[in-house]
Amino acid sequence: MKATALAHPNLALVKYWGKRDDALILPHQSSLSLTLSPLSVRTTVAFGEGNADAVELNGYVAKGSERDRVLRVLDTVRAEAKERSLGPARMVSRGDFPASAGLASSAAGFAALAVAARAAAGLPADPRASSLLARLGSGSACRSVQGGLCEWMRGERPDGSDSYAVQRFDEKHWPELRMVVAIVSRDEKEVKSRDGMKNAVETSPYYPAWVKDAEAEVVRARDYIARKDLQALGDMCERNAWRMHATSLAADPPLCYLMPGTLALIHSLREQRKKGVPVWFTLDAGPNPCILTDAAHEVAAEALARACGATEVVRCVPGGDARLLTEH
Ligand code: 2P0
The missing domain is CATH 3.30.70.890 (GHMP kinase, C-terminal domain)
Known part of the structure; x- marks a missing residue:
């Protein structure tokens, strides 16, 4: 019922800029990014702890839209694991790079959250499912589930089920x-x-x-x-x-x-x-x-x-x- 995951941020070489569906976070166009090491975010998710959901980001209790975005991901996992009641969740996320690094930690944070939440819920490891889940928190996060060079395919379906990232080249393809x-x-x-x-x-x-x-x-x-x-x-x-x-x-x-x-x-x-x-x-x-x-x-x-x-x-x-x- 508890799992910790680590994910790296990514930087787009072909950018994502604009949604065709704001609620589902579906882009107008595909994008392509490089996953960046050594920067990383670690996220722990535990289900069945406490009386209500608790969300902590970099040592602070998350509020407002930040908290809502995390709960959306957790609620989606709870719905997928519907045969068992998972109960309230406790999530703790911490990045090893300061905000001053100029790179948003949200992509790495939501990718780590998706991987950890699925594992804590007993769902199988599945990069496609994790990418779809991470996308609901932040669009660019769907590209941080895998390493190397990843492409977020815009997809065609209105429900967003074909809008996720796939790894085109792993990190060993071009190590220089x-x-x-x-x-x-x-x-x-x-x-x-x-x-x-x-x-x-x-x-x-x-x-x-x-x-x-x-x-x-x-x-x-x-x-x-x-x-x-x-x-x-x-x-x-x-x-x-x-x-x-x-x-x-x-x-x-x-x-x-x-x-x-x-x-x-x-x-x-x-x-x-x-x-x-x-x-x-x-x-x-x-x-x-x-x-x-x-x-x-x-x-x-x-x-x-x-x-x-x-x-x-x-x-x-x-x-x-x-x-x-x-x-x-
Ligand atoms: C990108 N950016 O492709 C582009 C390039 C910034 C410039 O994705 O609304 O935090 O959560 O889906 O992913 C930053 O926007 O936006 C971004 P939402 P996100 O990396």
Whole structure:
């Protein structure tokens, strides 16, 4: 009735930006991401403890929508294990990386929650079921159930049963791949991803073009990764990030996540590429660029980030699957 799971965050090379169904968290387009080690979140779920559900995130009692999102996942598991009454749940989740790392811990947290909750409920290990479950907490979490490079297929069915992530390449396929996270600003972002993408869907004239383009890029990305073509993948990674941000820059009200430090580093990477250094950026819904490179250039990438004012840098390698740590 109790289980602990560990999951890594992921960073999209082809981004998810916009839902076709807000309640079920169904995306307009497919996306593709790299699972990032060594960063991780550990989540423990115990059913049948206490008198009411208890949710603790990073040492705090979760409230409001944060708590609701966790309970939605737990309720789904309780419904699936319907032949037995599981009772109230106690969930404790803790990330080993600070919020200042600039990477959302929610993807890793919900992936670990899905794997732990299914195990605690006595349900069999099933990456597809865990990915579907994690998606209900946060869309990008469905891509953190497995390691390496995972693709969240948008799916076609209105009930969302075919909208989950599959592993296209495991973490051993391209072990030299690196993602260097550069923290250039720690300011709290003004608009959360969930609201930013909704605004883009509803008001950006570029939105239909974004959807069509991103879907096609996923297919190309698979090919570049299969061939380990860093130049092609890097170029695609940058244009996909630019196109996601362009979609939101054209929304009403316009949304700009870029800060001066973001642009300084982006331009610096471009200059370096002219000298033959393989470094490309990607950028989520915030100001902190992540640098795609290889093992031979990760130290140079970190130095570039620091020269452009990054106060903290985290060098990541391809991470593995979310996994159970203990069976109780
Ligand atoms: C991604 N992002 O593909 C994109 C790129 C941010 C920019 O997924 O509303 O926390 O919980 O499904 O997954 C961040 O949004 O949003 C995100 P919800 P989520 O990684």
